Amino acid sequence: MSRILVTGGAGFIGSHVASALVSRGHQVTVLDDLSGGFTENVPHGATFVNGSVVDHALVERLFDEGGFEHVYHLAAYAAEGLSHFIKRFNYTNNVIGSVNLINAAVNHGVRTFVFTSSIAVYGASPVLPMTEDTPVHPEDSYGIAKYAIELELRACREMFGLDFVVFRPHNVFGPGQNIGDRYRNVVGIFMNQILQGRPMTIFGDGTQTRAFSYIDDVAPVMAEAIDVPAALNQVFNVGADTPYSLNVLARRIASAMGVEPDIVYLPARNEVQDAHSSHDCLREVFGDRPHVSLDDGLARMAAWVRTHGARSSVTFRGIEIEKHLPPSWRS
Numbered sequence: 001m002s003r004i005l006v007t008g009g010a011g012f013i014g015s016h017v018a019s020a021l022v023s024r025g026h027q028v029t030v031l032d033d034l035s036g037g038f039t040e041n042v043p044h045g046a047t048f049v050n051g052s053v054v055d056h057a058l059v060e061r062l063f064d065e066g067g068f069e070h071v072y073h074l075a076a077y078a079a080e081g082l083s084h085f086i087k088r089f090n091y092t093n094n095v096i097g098s099v100n101l102i103n104a105a106v107n108h109g110v111r112t113f114v115f116t117s118s119i120a121v122y123g124a125s126p127v128l129p130m131t132e133d134t135p136v137h138p139e140d141s142y143g144i145a146k147y148a149i150e151l152e153l154r155a156c157r158e159m160f161g162l163d164f165v166v167f168r169p170h171n172v173f174g175p176g177q178n179i180g181d182r183y184r185n186v187v188g189i190f191m192n193q194i195l196q197g198r199p200m201t202i203f204g205d206g207t208q209t210r211a212f213s214y215i216d217d218v219a220p221v222m223a224e225a226i227d228v229p230a231a232l233n234q235v236f237n238v239g240a241d242t243p244y245s246l247n248v249l250a251r252r253i254a255s256a257m258g259v260e261p262d263i264v265y266l267p268a269r270n271e272v273q274d275a276h277s278s279h280d281c282l283r284e285v286f287g288d289r290p291h292v293s294l295d296d297g298l299a300r301m302a303a304w305v306r307t308h309g310a311r312s313s314v315t316f317r318g319i320e321i322e323k324h325l326p327p328s329w330r331s
Contacts, residue, residue: 002226003027005068007053007101008075009046010037012177012185013116013169016215017072019043020223029066031059032075041176053097063104070226071105073098074116076146079183081269082329083142085321094145102152106160112226113153113162119170119237119277121147128243129278132168132235139272150235157233165225166235167218170277174215174297175304180311183329186246187212190253191302195310200254200261201328204268206247211276213239214297221286230285237277244294256298257306269326 004021008014009030015037021028022045030042033052042048051058053075062068076094077083083090098115105113120143121136138144153164171186179188179195190200218238225231244252247263254261283289292300315331 001025001027002069003029003067004070004072005029005031005062005066006046006072006074007031008037008073010034010039010041010048011074012037012041012174013172013215013219014072014074015041015043015176016174016219017074017222018046020220021072022046024223029062029068031062036077036178036181038178053100054092056100056103059100059104063108068108068110070112070114071101071110072114072116072222073101076116078118078142079181080118080120080140080142081271082183082316083140083145084270085319085325086316087141088320089318090141091145094142095148098149099152102156102162106156106162111163112232113164114222114225115149115153115164115166116222117146117150117166117168117235118143119168119275121150121168122275122277124272125275128274129241129276130237131278132237132281163232165231165233167222167225168235168237168277169218170213170237170239170275171210172213172215172218172239174301176215177301178311179305180313182313183316186249187253187298187301190250191257191305192310192313194254194257194259195305199264200250201264201266202246202250203266203271203326205265206250206263207245207273208271209243209245209274209276211240211243212249212294212297214292214300217291221282221289224286228285234281234285236282236285237279238282239277239279240291240294241276241279242294243274243276252295252298253302256295256302266328267326270324
């Protein structure tokens, strides 16, 4: 049993990782400011601390008291498209907050720092699927922030001997997701719109492709990382292998929710057209494991959202740049 800090552990992916760590017998402390998560997501058996990674005094106090051997850092504001318009907020939360944790990890002798990055670091790759060796060209402020922390962890490994594991998940969905977030997590957005009797909204023509990853294909392998020596100081893509267009996704979600597809197309926004990654490196280190198909995953999530009901969609307060902000995000 190890003492582990999980940031963002009341959020979607973080809560599933925290739950997997608890089930593996670890002593887990969850740090979350509840800006995108919910206390109901915190797994039974974990200690919950309401606070932000941006609060360096709180972070230091937690490390002083917690004696953490490992850190899982999942706290982030992960809205890729919106990050263009909230740069200060993005870098404060996703860079400065991460640096607070890295400083504390080095100063307190943490053994492993497990960081949740994103395939947003790749940007628009001319070659698909993207591998861990694909050159990175992030096209939004969120992806830039994530890659900055990847570089920082490599530097800390060289300078201080802090071992790390980096995961680059993509388009993850499943129970516990904040379906009221209008800026990220398209599966949740579509299901929430259906619950509210509204059409599903797609930016552009819907031909954009992504590989949509069910949470059970992502969280358990991340929880195992600290127990797999070959994973140390490596970067792994993690998620589903098969890409689908947003048009196909919308039809599959409508079927899972038991309704006819009703889609409204909005003006295209600045985003990568096609993105999906290879997971050969993950399989080589962690072994082959079963995957949940898109339709099975959507069915499981649809059952969950019907039970929990729709969530109000809240407009982000604090837009820093108005130029080119999509009109549908203004109110």
